[in-house]
Amino acid sequence: MARVPCPECPLRRHGPFKPYSEDEIAFINQMKKRHVLVHAGREIISAGDAEPAIYTLFAGWAFRAKALPDGRRQILNFLLPGDLIGFQANMFEASPHSVEALTDVELCQLDRGKVWDLYRNFPEVAFDVTWLTAHEEMLVDENLLGVGQRTAQEKIAALIMQLCKRADSVGLTNSGGTLEFPLTQQHIADALGLSLVHTNKSMRKLEKMGLYEIRGRSLKMTNGHALKNLAHYFDEPISKRPLL
Amino acid sequence: MARVPCPECPLRRHGPFKPYSEDEIAFINQMKKRHVLVHAGREIISAGDAEPAIYTLFAGWAFRAKALPDGRRQILNFLLPGDLIGFQANMFEASPHSVEALTDVELCQLDRGKVWDLYRNFPEVAFDVTWLTAHEEMLVDENLLGVGQRTAQEKIAALIMQLCKRADSVGLTNSGGTLEFPLTQQHIADALGLSLVHTNKSMRKLEKMGLYEIRGRSLKMTNGHALKNLAHYFDEPISKRPLL
DNA sequence: CGGTTCGTTGAAGTAACTCAACGGCTGTGG
């Protein structure tokens, strides 16, 4: 797979991403080890891994998950292009969670050995790493609020809202207002703490209410306003986000 | 309230805390603005606050929470001495969550204006700030796993295990193996996504099984092994944690 | 083709919820 030089990174152009100085981009660029491809369904990081690699998600969808010893699994959050993968996992003796590719995925692998240089020589970028960690925590907080307090229908509405917003912000919405949507109902169930059957029944209800449509792998919000209301959704205002 | 100079900080001595160089401690010390007291039940940071203060929790218990517009509230995680408060909240335009004192609480307030100096001049400490953020995310991940996948009894067992471990690690366990435990059942319900009534009934069952005892405000694990089993609890191994 | 994955639906069971009431404790004010 061809490696894309950071100065020409297409993400950096469209997205809601914060501009970096030439020095900073040059440093990030030489921190990139290689461009990695992982197929849908494969694990990028396994729970328990020691010192897993660090990546930026370049293209495709992934998710972080954590399981109980008897197999019950909770999806913690979904990862979209621009998200950092494996940084937190690196801070502990063993990765507390796994990361799995939802679609075929392209990753920019970063040189773990240079993290130290980053903190020493690019304090602004170091700060941005903290920002990214805090931002992911914010997402998990929001998911926890939903899983703990929302009803099944509200959970689904909120998840769809959140994913549409996020996907849209990194330019994944097609011209027709439709969006490639790779989650199976099992993923949704695992993310929301619901059974597969009940997830299905709740989704069908919302779809019959005309809130959204899923045809195959593509999603369209047909009544965003009602969806927002049902979800009790409110935006977390974010100005600009960093991209490593 | 008397301000404690960082070099003599009692937390730094007993806890599982990472040693710092004299330079680093001196810097942290002059970053401390003042020692703040907040009474039980009061908010330390309100959801929506712009640029809230940054604190280290010096003594007492607190929690982070997030609410839906209709009032349903989810406790995201509990905060114990040594935990950093308000750092993530500072990275966004408005704090996405609130922080409330569970007991009377002592806080070391940090000078927000010096965070920048910290990142520039003390990269190791900056890294530790990221570590603390990642560590808190790990806790939220664990809570989300529990709220999404565990049954009511398992949730309670897991929460008690976690709090005992954490409280013990910062020296809050009394000589008799007992622990001051300031949570009401309402707090537990809000943290686990359960109703108050069902929380009560589940807790009484576990107590009758002899897993633990709560008398007034003090908690004793009477069968830690069974509790661990029921919770499907497994330790996240952590060597040393930083303390700002 | 036959196997597999994914979505869909019905029926029956149960974990968790709501409503309601009461007891103990604490603080407060007459």
Next chain:
DNA sequence: CCACAGCCGTTGAGTTACTTCAACGAACCG
């Protein structure tokens, strides 16, 4: 000092949201 209100924990009864079990159709793939 007692009366009263407020908070917290406890318990019973009835309801519901969600689960489990089971079966089947459509699409996809080797």
